C-alpha cells in the first residue's frame with residue numbers, strides 16, 4: 001500500500017474509510033471505544049462470548065466490580081449497532097482510541113463505520129505500561145515514532161486502515177520510563193505527520209502539568225494536544241486554569257458516569273454530568289471555550305444501551321439539552337462538539 005505524504009493529508013481529516021473534507025466531520029465524540037479489551041493482559045485467558053449478568057448492573061456500573069465480560073467487547077455487530085445510535089441522535093463522528101495493548105481491530109471499525117453510517121477516526125500508538133507488549137521496552141524512540149507515523153500514513157496493526165490522530169498515549173502513576181519514551185515518540189510523530197495528539201494522564205492531579213512541561217521540552221504543539229479524563233484528574237480551579245492557560249485542549253470524557261465512586265482511585269470524588277458542565281462553564285468564562293472537547297470514553301459493556309447503559313448518544317440525548325437549559329449558547333456548544341474537533345482532526 002502506498003504511503004500518504006504529509007502534503008496529501010494536509011487540510012484533510014482521516015477516518016477508517018479514508019481521507020475526508022473536515023467539514024464532513026460534523027458533531028464529534030472525541031474519546032470512545034467501540035471494540036476493546038481492557039481486561040488486564042494477565043487475566044485474558046477467559047472465554048469472552050458469555051453474556052453479562054445484568055442482575056449485577058449497579059455493581060458493574062457504579063462500583064466498577066471487575067468482570068472480564070464487562071471489560072471486553074470484541075463483537076463488530078455490537079459496535080455497529082452502538083455506533084449507529086450516534087447518527088440517529090444528531091452526531092456524525094466517533095474518535096475511537098483503542099490502541100496497542102487494548103486489542104485494536106481496524107478492519108472491524110471500518111466495517112462498523114460502513115454499516116452504521118457513523119464516521120470513525122481511529123487513534124494509534126500504545127496504551128499504559130501495564131498493557132503494553134514487553135517488547136516495547138527494548139525499542140527506540142525513533143522506532144516507536146516511525147510505527148505511529150506508519151499507522152497514520154500507511155496502515156495500522158497489519159491492515160490498510162489508517163489512523164487519524166495519535167493516542168490515547170497512556171500514562172500510569174508513577175509515570176514509567178517506557179511511557180515517557182512512548183510520549184516522546186508521539187511528539188516526534190506529531191511533528192512528522194501534523195496529527196493531533198491525545199493523552200491519557202496518570203491518576204494524579206499534578207500529572208497533567210508534568211505532561212505540559214514534557215510536551216514543551218519535546219517540541220509538541222500544545223494547541224493540538226488533548227489532556228484526557230480531566231473529570232477524574234483535576235479537582236481545583238488553580239490546576240484547571242493553569243492547564244487551560246498553557247494552551248492544551250481539555251477533555252471531559254466521562255459523561256454518563258454519574259456516581260461519585262471511582263474504583264481506580266477511590267480517594268477522589270468523581271463529578272456527575274452537572275458538575276462537569278460547571279467546570280466547563282468556568283473554563284469558557286476564562287476565555288478558553290475553543291480548548292474544550294467532551295465524550296463518554298465507553299469501555300465497559302454495561303455502559304452500552306443494549307445492556308441498559310447510557311450509550312454513545314447520551315451526550316446528544318441528555319447532555320446537550322442540559323447545556324441549553326443551563327444557558328450555554330449554541331456557539332459555545334458548537335465549538336465543543338464541532339469546531340474544536342474539526343480543527344484538531346484536520347492534519348496541518
Ligand SMILES: [Zn+2]
Pocket residue numbers: 031032033097168297299
Ligand atoms: Zn479511552
